[in-house]
Amino acid sequence: MSEEKKDNNKKPSVWITYSEEDKQALEKLSAGYINFISDCKTERESVKETIKQAEAAGYKSLDKFDKLNPGDKVYTVCMNKTIALFNIGTEPIENGLKILGAHIDTCRLDLKQNPLYEDGGFALFDTHYYGGIKKYQWVTLPLAMHGVVIKKDGTTIEINIGESEKEPVFCVTDLLIHLSQEQMEKKASKVIEGEKLDILIGNYPIKDGDKESVKAGILKLLKDNYNIEEEDFLSAELALVPAGRARELGLDRSMILGYGQDDRVCSYTSLIAMLEASETPKRTNCCLLVDKEEIGSYGATGMQSHFFENALAEVMNAAGQYSELAVRRALRNSTMLSSDVSSAFDPLYASAYDKKNVAYLGKGMVFNKFTGSRGKSGSSDANAEYVAKLRNALDEHDVHYQFSELGRVDLGGGGTIAYMMAKYGMDVIDSGVAVLSMHAPWEATSKIDIYETKKGYSAFLAEM
Numbered sequence: 001m002s003e004e005k006k007d008n009n010k011k012p013s014v015w016i017t018y019s020e021e022d023k024q025a026l027e028k029l030s031a032g033y034i035n036f037i038s039d040c041k042t043e044r045e046s047v048k049e050t051i052k053q054a055e056a057a058g059y060k061s062l063d064k065f066d067k068l069n070p071g072d073k074v075y076t077v078c079m080n081k082t083i084a085l086f087n088i089g090t091e092p093i094e095n096g097l098k099i100l101g102a103h104i105d106t107c108r109l110d111l112k113q114n115p116l117y118e119d120g121g122f123a124l125f126d127t128h129y130y131g132g133i134k135k136y137q138w139v140t141l142p143l144a145m146h147g148v149v150i151k152k153d154g155t156t157i158e159i160n161i162g163e164s165e166k167e168p169v170f171c172v173t174d175l176l177i178h179l180s181q182e183q184m185e186k187k188a189s190k191v192i193e194g195e196k197l198d199i200l201i202g203n204y205p206i207k208d209g210d211k212e213s214v215k216a217g218i219l220k221l222l223k224d225n226y227n228i229e230e231e232d233f234l235s236a237e238l239a240l241v242p243a244g245r246a247r248e249l250g251l252d253r254s255m256i257l258g259y260g261q262d263d264r265v266c267s268y269t270s271l272i273a274m275l276e277a278s279e280t281p282k283r284t285n286c287c288l289l290v291d292k293e294e295i296g297s298y299g300a301t302g303m304q305s306h307f308f309e310n311a312l313a314e315v316m317n318a319a320g321q322y323s324e325l326a327v328r329r330a331l332r333n334s335t336m337l338s339s340d341v342s343s344a345f346d347p348l349y350a351s352a353y354d355k356k357n358v359a360y361l362g363k364g365m366v367f368n369k370f371t372g373s374r375g376k377s378g379s380s381d382a383n384a385e386y387v388a389k390l391r392n393a394l395d396e397h398d399v400h401y402q403f404s405e406l407g408r409v410d411l412g413g414g415g416t417i418a419y420m421m422a423k424y425g426m427d428v429i430d431s432g433v434a435v436l437s438m439h440a441p442w443e444a445t446s447k448i449d450i451y452e453t454k455k456g457y458s459a460f461l462a463e464m
């Protein structure tokens with residue numbers, strides 16, 4: 001890292017010069033990240049892979065411990081969709097934890113519970129999209145199907161179709177340009193309606209009594225290949241996501257193009273920083289990867305649930321440190337990097353941003369002191385004293401970082417999980433990686449930002 005890093009607000013003039021060692025570490029992290037987001041496209045898949053990597057780094061499930069001691073590495077999972085990892089420190093847990101938090105759910109098209117129908121000689125799946133999407137971006141792309149079907153007897157059938165080149169893909173159709181005169185007059189929010197995001201899944205008819213039926217053919221395939229009956233969709237969670245692997249982006253390979261980088265880019269880097277911090281810490285470290293952020297953090301697996309509080313109580317109990325007051329103190333005394341992606345400056349849409357207060361791709365880890373919009377509404381505003389301490393830790397570790405806002409003051413905004421943790425009275429700030437084309441089927445990030453953000457998380461765990 002060069003000396004120029006100190007002046008973090010002069011973004012366009014800052015250049016990062018890496019040593020050979022840094023360059024190798026950056027490429028290694030990028031490759032691991034590309035694998036992670038290519039292989040794990042749902043929160044369930046992300047939790048599964050997180051457990052695999054955590055166990056390889058010495059973590060064990062909480063129910064495997066009779067008693068927790070400093071140096072123990074433990075994880076606990078909520079409904080296969082949300083996970084918390086703890087590296088138990090030498091200090092009493094009521095002194096507070098250092099928490100890295102991010103979300104692992106991503107925008108996609110979910111199947112409805114009665115999805116299958118036939119029309120015009122096609123079998124189709126009806127969907128309800130998940131998260132905030134520009135619906136017109138999701139037509140005519142190859143899509144893969146990921147998820148689970150749970151049979152009445154409790155058997156789980158895992159579905160993952162369309163990622164290998166040998167497997168078929170699915171798609172949403174769009175009207176040909178030649179007949180689109182009326183469609184092209186519509187507003188972008190209406191040009192593709194939510195009910196038009198149905199998935200093409202078949203065209204071969206089979207004999208069904210004295211009729212021909214494409215739907216019957218699909219049902220037969222589902223039964224023969226997966227042991228799925230039509231009514232099993234009632235207890236299924238199936239999603240359509242962009243098919244295919246994440247790729248390096250640009251002639252200089254400086255960036256990554258991939259699905260669902262919001263927010264698995266912060267999840268992966270938080271996880272790696274957590275797993276790399278192998279020594280027994282003074283304050284207990286925690287990495288929290290949660291579901292349902294994109295739809296408001298509701299439900300048992302979202303950040304608004306008591307999952308984390310309950311998990312902490314269990315951990316403190318297993319460590320022989322539980323009391324109602326001790327749990328409250330632990331939460332109050334914690335510090336957190338609540339990580340989510342930030343919007344990166346896009347020169348094609350320059351007027352959406354304040355150039356002095358926007359994140360630039362390739363200029364390092366991003367901090368949003370506050371989020372919210374139109375008068376900071378809905379924001380968790382980080383305390384200046386905490387921000388100052390954090391700046392010091394980042395500078396100590398030569399982390400390249402920038403402070404930004406999502407966009408122009410009166411234009412809009414977005415929420416994260418920060419305010420839900422802030423309600424415990426802990427110090428928390430929004431941080432993470434800048435993304436181009438956020439919530440599009442294929443989002444873009446910078447390898448430098450990914451590397452610097454991981455370094456930032458490590459600095460936080462080491463110093464804060």
Ligand code: MN
Nearest residue numbers: 262263340341
């Ligand atoms: Mn997000």
Ligand code: MN
Nearest residue numbers: 262263294439
């Ligand atoms: Mn999002």
